[in-house]
Amino acid sequence: MKATIMYGAGDVRVETVPDPIISEPTDAIVRVVRACVCGSDLHPYHSMPASEKGTPMGHELIGVVEEIGSAVTTLQRGDFVVAPFAYQDNTCAICRDGFQTSCPHGGFYGTPEVGGLQAEFARIPQADGSLVVVPGVDESSDLLPSLLSLSDVYLTGHHAAHMGRVSAGTTVTVIGDGAVGLSAVLASRRLGAERIILMGRHTARTDLGREFGATDVVAERGDEGIAAVLELTGGEGSHVVLEAVGHLPAYEQSYGIVRPGGVISRVGVPQYEEAPVGFGSLFGKNVTLTGGPAPVRAYLEAAIREVLDGEIDPGRVFDRTVGLDDIPAAYAAMDAREALKVMVAF
Amino acid sequence: MKATIMYGAGDVRVETVPDPIISEPTDAIVRVVRACVCGSDLHPYHSMPASEKGTPMGHELIGVVEEIGSAVTTLQRGDFVVAPFAYQDNTCAICRDGFQTSCPHGGFYGTPEVGGLQAEFARIPQADGSLVVVPGVDESSDLLPSLLSLSDVYLTGHHAAHMGRVSAGTTVTVIGDGAVGLSAVLASRRLGAERIILMGRHTARTDLGREFGATDVVAERGDEGIAAVLELTGGEGSHVVLEAVGHLPAYEQSYGIVRPGGVISRVGVPQYEEAPVGFGSLFGKNVTLTGGPAPVRAYLEAAIREVLDGEIDPGRVFDRTVGLDDIPAAYAAMDAREALKVMVAF
Structure with missing residues (x-):
């Protein structure tokens, strides 16, 4: 599949990498329908030291469940989902407090093991705790920008x-x-x-x-x-x-x-x-x-309902849409403030 | 009257100074019954640069109203009162929010104009907003230590x-x-x-x-x-x-x-x-x-009631009592951790 890798400040590339696989029984694989570039991606875009290995980028997506691990109970293939920008079990004491970004069994995307979400497919750890199904929506919905905004920006x-x-x-x-x-x-x-x-x-x-x-x-x-x-x-x-x-x-x-x-x-x-x-x-x-880092998961069901009911339209922050191959240009446009926030369509 | 002046780190003296007078119609003069040394007084005791002028010390007292300015309406001579460690009008928007230590018409003791409260008499600016009457108590009460603690330490x-x-x-x-x-x-x-x-x-x-x-x-x-x-x-x-x-x-x-x-x-x-x-x-x-600095005034009536009803005994933090002339030794004892908190009896 194609995925986005940053090799240093200003050096973002879209490359072919191995497809993600189920590594843990609690994982799911999601086919990405929309991803986007985050303001926080611009910090390493300014300051990341050059490396040969690179860092997989992206932590926001909406998509369709392709495959689930054997321990996943709340999802099935074909579900349309929003992924919070961090993963979590959503059952521990810290998650129950509403601070899922500090879940001791959770973490952030963009590591070599977990990968980034500016990619055609994504491995989602702790899938039961991390993916929330959006009922009655498919890839043709007008609500995709607002649903995508719930992955991070609006709920932040x-x-x-x-x-x-x-x-x-x-x-x-x-x-x-x-x-x-x-x-x-x-x-x-x-x-x-x-x-x-x-x-x-x-x-x-x-x-x-x-x-x-x-x-x-x-x-x-x-x-x-x-x-x-x-x-x-x-x-x-x-x-x-x-x-x-x-x-x-x-x-x-x-x-x-x-x-x-x-x-x-x-x-x-x-x-x-x-x-x-x-x-x-x-x-x-x-x-x-x-x-601090927003525990998006804590707010996600209520916000999905508000979007589906037409009460909020947070997706208006996206003012440009590109394809996957144009992600490097999306970083440059956001960095130059030519674009407010860029959505990536697959 | 006698008052406490700090002339530099480790240099605390009890000296004869002019009695305070009503400077503003909203002032009151209080005869001090009990004062004390605060942990925060130890910070200048460690670090104050030496000066010839000196700084009047003390910001905690209980006492008896001696005189009131012409604009004071809620107090009368003879009232037994607690003074919060800061003065305030207690009527402005910030005071009504419950953050009286930021009152734009208030301030802190220990300036040349307002003086300190480790002294025989004290000038209390904004007396209506700053002094709270304790009903049914006089100088012989067993509750004096706990009432004094409401001036700062317990309510902090x-x-x-x-x-x-x-x-x-x-x-x-x-x-x-x-x-x-x-x-x-x-x-x-x-x-x-x-x-x-x-x-x-x-x-x-x-x-x-x-x-x-x-x-x-x-x-x-x-x-x-x-x-x-x-x-x-x-x-x-x-x-x-x-x-x-x-x-x-x-x-x-x-x-x-x-x-x-x-x-x-x-x-x-x-x-x-x-x-x-x-x-x-x-x-x-x-x-x-x-x-931040405790808005003692916000909590004072309720705490006085708790002390009078015997529900709390915060005055137990005082483990030593001295006379006014021994205040320098009180600073030294607290600094050496020989005393937890020293009360001054007049």
């Missing part, structure tokens, strides 16, 4: 809002007008936020943000951006800040605009390890810092 | 537990066997924690911790301490970690023992500004970091 935005305790009456500020940031806007609206301030400077994106529910857009960054949000909030700051970027300046912006006692919820994968947390940043004003 | 421990969302069924680990840590144990028990692991190595203190509700004591620190807590929690870690120290190693210990999706709540004033918050510490396992 939802996780940000959920961990930020967004509710009716909340003022939310979303930092970042990428696909996750826009998803966080949509999720905040669904959770009843009274006011949603979107910080971003790409008009095409912030326009979609307004359609998703943003009530204000702030194009300034840094100190100017902080001043603008404080002015919009009567000097008090935002109850909740959803940080959907992952770079340190966005974090610093977050504690500048959060209200005393408020919450900063991060879902942009931090490209830093150390950051201010002391009296002058978080502690002095009792700010709560939360967030 | 309570704030840690409250922000950590301690509730029935929670496993809590408290780092630090100082007076705040022991208070956090007692508050966690009040909030219904199922299991309370106290990390500390001073047996006299951890024994009081057990009486306050600790179910387990871990004397090890660092990696050994982390391993011990993980073993006690079946490898999963603690739902909530209450960090009552303020030094970086305690913070690092916190993210080592917190369960995925759990909460670290800090009330030890951080003696650092930068700390790990990225994928390898907080983000990767969806840890929430919270806490």
Whole structure:
């Protein structure tokens, strides 16, 4: 089959590799119908050291179950499924807490053993815990983009809002007008936020943000951006800040605009390890810092229902579709901000 | 009057200074009945640069209202009161949120204008918002230590537990066997924690911790301490970690023992500004970091009622009482860990 391998920064190739096989009785093999490129794929696209071996890429898919291991009980060949971007057993104590991305029997795609999902076929470990069947949908559905968005991007935005305790009456500020940031806007609206301030400077994106529910857009960054949000909030700051970027300046912006006692919820994968947390940043004003890799599995059934019922249309973040051979160009287009998020059709 | 002034690290003096006066119509003057030395006073005791001017010390008191400004409406001369360690109007939007330590019209004691509370008399700004009357109590009450503890230490421990969302069924680990840590144990028990692991190595203190509700004591620190807590929690870690120290190693210990999706709540004033918050510490396992200066005022009426009703006895953290002239020795005794927390009687 064909699969996507990154050999170093800027070096993405589509190559022929062996088809995945059932390695464990709990595995399933899925034929990929749609995959996509994630904002987080751009981090190694900038920084991965060159290697001869390469790393299999991709962690989002919708597809059709082709084969199941002998221990799989909830799936059958032909089922149309969404795969969360991480796999998990979904039965252990940590999964039952709703933090499936920390499942001790789970893991992430993109290793030599498990492979990536920007490929024609995918091996899904812990298939019973990881794949969720979408009833009544096939490859011709108009809902494919929105269903694909549930694999990661929309439910990552939802996780940000959920961990930020967004509710009716909340003022939310979303930092970042990428696909996750826009998803966080949509999720905040669904959770009843009274006011949603979107910080971003790409008009095409912030326009979609307004359609998703943003009530204000702030194009300034840094100190100017902080001043603008404080002015919009009567000097008090935002109850909740959803940080959907992952770079340190966005974090610093977050504690500048959060209200005393408020919450900063991060879902942009931090490209830093150390950051201010002391009296002058978080502690002095009792700010709560939360967030992490979204336990998509925890939210998936409810979100599938919302998509099937037409209540949300998170697939609008996809503004380009390519075939598998054009994945390298998809990375380049997202990196150049020519495309917001690229879907791959097989 | 006599008041306590710190002139540099290790240099605490009791001196005669002018009596405080009503400067604003919202002020009150309180005659101090009991004050005390705080663990946070030990930070400048270690690090304050020497100065000729000095800094007035103390931020905890119970006492009797001597005089009120013309705008004060809820107090009268002779009222027996508790003063939270910060002053606030208790009417603004931030105070109504329950984060009075960030009141834009409030502040902290120990400035040249406001003075400190380790003194015979104290000026209390925003007196209506800051002083809470204790009905039916006078200077002869056996409850004075517990009432004094509500000025800071017990309600700081309570704030840690409250922000950590301690509730029935929670496993809590408290780092630090100082007076705040022991208070956090007692508050966690009040909030219904199922299991309370106290990390500390001073047996006299951890024994009081057990009486306050600790179910387990871990004397090890660092990696050994982390391993011990993980073993006690079946490898999963603690739902909530209450960090009552303020030094970086305690913070690092916190993210080592917190369960995925759990909460670290800090009330030890951080003696650092930068700390790990990225994928390898907080983000990767969806840890929430919270806490800050306790908005004691938010919790004060309920806690006074609990003390008057005999439901809690947080004053047991005081293990020594001195007169005003012996305050320098009180600092030294707490610094040498000869005393847990020293009360000052006037």
